[in-house]
Amino acid sequence: MQAQPMKFLIAVMVVTLAQGGKILIKPFGQCWGSHLLNLEFLAGFLVDKxxxxxxxxxxxxxxxxxxxxxNFKNKVHLIKYTTPEFEMEHSFQSCDTSDSIDNIRKESPTKQLHYRMSHEFSHCKALFMSTGSLKRIKNLKADLVITDSLAVCGSILATYLDIPYVTVDMVPGSHRSVWDLPHTPYLPGVDMPFSDQMTLMERVQNSVSQYFLQPIQNYIFRGYFLNPFRELLEYCNLTDVTLTDLVNHGAAYRIYNTDFSIEYPSPVLPNMAFIGGFFNTGSRPLEKEVTSFLQDVEEKEGLVIVSMGSRTRYDIQWGNLFAKALALLPCKVIWRHIPDTNDLDDFPSEHGKNTMIVKWLPQRELLSNPKTKLFVTHAGAGSMFEAVYHGVPVLTIPLIADQPHQAKKLTDRLKMGTYLEVSTLTADSLHSELLTVLNNTVYAKNAKKASKILRLSLEGHGQKILSVINSAIAAKGAMHLQSKLNHMSWYQYYSVDVILVVVICLMLLPMPLYICSRFFSNMTVRDKMKVASKND
Known part of the structure; x- marks a missing residue:
């Protein structure tokens, strides 16, 4: 008899999953960038399923x-809230403003984070103040919220609606920085320009970062950047919830833009799902101008693709440095180049006849072309996955943030290219390194091998996403997969209390030994004195 209710529950769950659930997606959405684009892609995928x-x-x-x-345009429903007043006059623009290579390298990560989180708070407040939009959201009776890991608003919204939420983290390798997992000093942090083959001094630097600097950064993040969001928790009567709970371990599942065909092997938790490369598939037709240029490229001659990211602009010095090095190559080049001036047609005077300069690069489609022999890249997450997926050797010139870390995976782990420091870059060194990668068939061979492994892994990513989403909806969360580390204080997490007990024991250990030794010493002296007195 007990089996009948269980069978009924399973049947209801199967029917529910077959019909699909109502899902709210809250992106880090005050501007467009890779984070927003990836969640648009995910929305289209879920609608299709x-x-x-x-x-x-x-x-x-x-x-x-x-x-x-x-399917996004036709099948995904939009819920819009009133844009904050100070942004009404602006169009929906890029999260990262275009800038010169030198200025991008000088950017302060703290300043950039403060800018983004302050805008996130303004938009989150605007959402909760938009009574019409909020009422529509509540009336939907959604089953799940999917949100960017940076979008604190999505976590607050899910908690307010009393439904589970799933976070999506866009930075490859960031799972190693979560609170729930013990630190792995033998693996580099995402902010470190190291591979897993670190020297002693690199391991010291990495350990200092993970054990000392990262906890301080987390404390500042929670105490400073997240502090304004406490106002929203009070507004939503969520006084029993802390921001630490929401940010660190409130999600039912956490999806990461990471794949272990590229990423260093490391410990993981059961509520983590890895789908690296999922957002970088698909293709579209090429423009006529690019198609015409490709027809003139002989397969033996080959093609070099150059793109330093969508926000990079070139001043005259940097433009001519790249142009001079590319002009000397014995192959054709397509280079995404936007000058650091108001005149968008101000191309470098040094560029050669072999180089086609474009303002926008159809990167995926060009990398998939069999004539492409080399990809010069800043090693952003999207570029990394696209290069590996299509098996194209790389010359990496990282600029900021996690780019040096991702570049090291391509060059040191997968061995499908080389790494150049932008701080010491010259036209001669760039040209020399370009020829090195082009003429060394080992890089091409390793790139094809990495491509094969990633493609095999990608076959299961779609099902992995559906499994996570469906499980979170059916079980209304995943509390059974939460780590006990979530409920530990900082001194328990770092075993400070255990270390103190051990130190105290070690400090007290000599005392009983000293007392025992004194006791036995005195006993021996007394015995000798008794023997001596008897002999007398």
Whole structure:
């Protein structure tokens, strides 16, 4: 008899999953960038698999901006809230403003984070103040919220609606920085320009960062950057919830833009899902101008693709440095180049006849072309996955943030290219390194091998996402997968209390030994004195 209710419950769950659930997606959505584009792609995928998806965005949003997001325009429902007043006059623009290579390298990560989190708070407040939008969201009776790991607002919204949420982290390798996992000093942090083959001094630097600097950064992040969000928790009557709970371990599942065909092997938790490369698939037709240029490229001659990221502009010095090195190559080049001036046609005077300069690069489509022999890249997450997926050797010139870390995976782990420091870059060194990668068939061979492994892994990523989403909806969360580390204080997490007990024991250990030795010493002296007195 007990089996009958269980069978009924399973049947109901199967029917529910077959019908799909109502899913709210809250991106880090005050501007467009890779984070937003990836969640647009995910929304299109979930709609295609039978889920009912609602995408929350400000009134200025005019997406989708991701051309590979299938079904988004026709099937994804938009819920727009009133854009904060100070942004009403601006269009929905890029999260990262275009700038010169030198200025990008000088950027302060703290300043950039403060800018983004302050805008995130403004938009989150605007969402909760938009009574019409909030009422519509509540009336939907959604089953799940999917949110960017940076979008604190998504976590607050899910808690307010009393439904589970799933976070998506876009930085490859960031799972090693979560609170729930013990630190792995033998693996480099995402902010470190090291591989897993570190020297002694590199391991010292990495350990100092993980054990000392990272806890301080986390404390500052929670105490300073997240502090304004406490106002929203009070507004939503969520006084029994802390921001630490929401940010560190409130999610039912955590999806990471990471794949272990590229990433260093490391410990993971059961509520983590890894789908690296999932957002970087798909293709579209090439423009006529590019197609015409490709037809003139002989397969033996080959093609070099140069793109230092969508936000990079070149001043005259940097433009001519790249142009001079590329002009000397014995092959054709397509280079994404935007001058650091108001005149968008101000191309470098040094560029050669073999070089086609474009303002926008169809990167995926060009990397998939068999004539492409080399990819010069800043090693952003998207570029990394696309290079590996298509098996193209790389010359990495990272600029900021996690780019040096991702570049090391391509060059030191996968051995499919080389690494150049932008601080010491010259036209001669760039040209020399370009020829090195082009003429060394080992890089091409390793790139093809890495491509094969990643493609095999990608076959299961879609099902992995559906499994996570469906499980979170069916079980209304995943508390059974939460680590006990979530409920530990900082001194328990770092075993400070255990270390203190051991130190105290070691300090007290000599005392009983000293007392025992004195006792036996006195006993021996007394015995000798008794023997001596008897002999007398």
């Amino acid at each position: 039978g889920h009912e998806v609602y995408f929350i965005a400000p009134s200025r949003y005019a997406g989708p901006y991701n051309p590979y997001a299938k």
